[in-house]
Amino acid sequence: MTKLAPSLLAANPLNLEEGIRSINEFADILHLDVMDGHFVPNLALGILTCECACKASLVPAYAHLMVSNPGEYIEKFGNIGAKAFVWHVELDLDHMKIINLVKSSGMKPGMAIKPDTDCNTLKPFVDQIAIVTVMGVYPGFSGQKFIPSTIDRVAIIRELSSRIEIEVDGGVGLENAPALVENGADILVSGSSFFNSKDKKAFSDKIRSFRRKP
Ligand code: DX5
Numbered sequence: 001m002t003k004l005a006p007s008l009l010a011a012n013p014l015n016l017e018e019g020i021r022s023i024n025e026f027a028d029i030l031h032l033d034v035m036d037g038h039f040v041p042n043l044a045l046g047i048l049t050c051e052c053a054c055k056a057s058l059v060p061a062y063a064h065l066m067v068s069n070p071g072e073y074i075e076k077f078g079n080i081g082a083k084a085f086v087w088h089v090e091l092d093l094d095h096m097k098i099i100n101l102v103k104s105s106g107m108k109p110g111m112a113i114k115p116d117t118d119c120n121t122l123k124p125f126v127d128q129i130a131i132v133t134v135m136g137v138y139p140g141f142s143g144q145k146f147i148p149s150t151i152d153r154v155a156i157i158r159e160l161s162s163r164i165e166i167e168v169d170g171g172v173g174l175e176n177a178p179a180l181v182e183n184g185a186d187i188l189v190s191g192s193s194f195f196n197s198k199d200k201k202a203f204s205d206k207i208r209s210f211r212r213k214p
């Protein structure tokens with residue numbers, strides 16, 4: 001079964017509780033987008049909002065850190081009960097150190113990759129991490145158009161590891177979901193297409209019905 005991970009960034013910011021309620025009812029993972037206005041040209045979701053979201057969530061929360069200094073937030077996200085901590089492979093830092101700190105904070109370590117970054121940059125880390133988040137758009141905003149080459153990139157990353165959980169984030173909807181899953185995606189992050197859909201149950205049933213090739 002493909003897992004659906006709605007991004008809280010696309011929920012009504014004046015009524016996040018309602019957003020979380022629909023994630024609890026129809027989805028598998030709560031996707032928390034944290035932005036620092038430096039790694040990406042936008043600000044989103046501080047630690048207090050993430051803490052309240054984790055408390056209200058009945059599904060595991062995966063934090064996607066679009067920040068230049070993810071190491072400074074590992075302990076905080078571990079303390080608020082996030083189940084996964086994802087940072088970007090493009091950052092020039094000691095990734096092995098971050099991986100170990102995330103593991104010792106009781107979270108699954110994951111690395112995200114932007115659309116223009118060579119997939120091979122993940123190679124030294126795939127055996128040490130649990131998740132790869134393949135960006136379908138340039139990180140920073142929800143509601144952007146999906147970049148079609150993402151589909152091939154998912155297949156390349158699946159070749160690097162048959163074990164890893166592959167999550168695709170950005171511009172995902174019912175039109176590209178089947179190809180993404182067929183090429184190896186396990187989790188589909190969906191912001192605008194989930195929150196804008198009139199029938200969230202039907203949307204979720206459809207996403208969950210897509211299956212990887214045996
Ligand atoms: C983009 C974020 C995504 C985004 C998804 O920087 O990481 O999680 O909010 O939203 P949609 O599905 O609208 O692209």
Ligand code: ZN
Binds near residue numbers: 064
């Ligand atoms: Zn995200």
